[in-house]
Amino acid sequence: MTRKTANDFHPEILKLFDLHVHGFISRRGFIDGAAKFVAGAAAAAGVLEALSPRFAEAEQIAKDDARIKTHYLEYSSPGGYGTIRGYLAEPANAGKKLPVVLVVHENRGLNPHIEDIARRLAVDQFIAFAPDALTPLGGYPGDEDKARDLFAKLDQAKTHNDFLAAAQFAKSLPDSNGKLGVVGFCYGGGIANFLATRVPDLAGVVPFYGAQPTAEETAKIKAPLLIHYAGADDRINAGWPAYEAALKANNVRYDAYIYPGVQHGFNNDTTPRYDEAAAKLAWQRTVNFFKVNLVG
Secondary structure (H helix, E strand, O other): OOOOOHHHOOHHHHHHHHHHHOOOOOHHHHHHHHOOOOOOHHHHHHHHHHHOOOHHHHOOOOOOOOOEEEEEEEEEEOOOOEEEEEEEEEEOOOOOOEEEEEEEOOOOOOOHHHHHHHHHHHHOOOEEEEEOOOHHHOOOOOOHHHHHHHHOOOOHHHHHHHHHHHHHHHHOOOOEEEEEEEEEEOHHHHHHHHHHHHOOOOOEEEEEOOOOOOHHHHOOOOOOEEEEEEOOOHHHHOOHHHHHHHHHHOOOOEEEEEEOOOOOOOOOOOOOOOOHHHHHHHHHHHHHHHHHHHOO
16 A cells, blocks of 8 residues: 555645644544545544554564664653653663763654664664653553643643753663754654753754743754744644744754645654655755764
């Protein structure tokens, strides 16, 4: 079966899916809205299924890949939820200390796609640590809709502190070379921007289509940024002009790319919103950015 792409869906359906993914409308809200563009509710439910992640099909680096080693571990977050679980991926035989990249998930917790992202970084000779913000609610539940519902129950002030604690924990890992980068996607892109305003010694920050900080917060950023946006993502892109102005006003080092015509989530290869060309280019830029700013 040929894999569907974003071009196979009505643009309004993609907008509805974006609202559903980010918790602005329910599953029923998506089906009711999408039914106007397809042959009724049953067809709309099928569209939702087609747009949903296919984790196993998209996996790039197997869990048992001999080039890497992985395991779960916990870290302390006194200002947040206390104890948080995360996924650590690192090269199997590095023979030296390596830079660490904190990987921040979307608004569904530590799902298989984010674990795969961590493994990809490990293959590229980084230590990758991916916390699960859903730890206090039992962790990622294995179902995207359940995960999204759970995510809405988190106290975001505590969760933000959990990621601040994760940054300090990751940087101090025994095999760390002392340099820490952050990459985040969607919600995680917003967290990456947030961490840039709170952790002055970050060596590099890469938000993928993330919500932007205020101008006042942007003034606190010391780390270089590599910023990725999707061309068809009006909701997030609306905040870019003000963010760019604040970055320039405060002489923050940054490179920003808007990938024409692609959807929010274009880097996520588990859904039809994935755009192979844009994703490969954005990821290569990301790896190169980390190599320049974190190695040594």
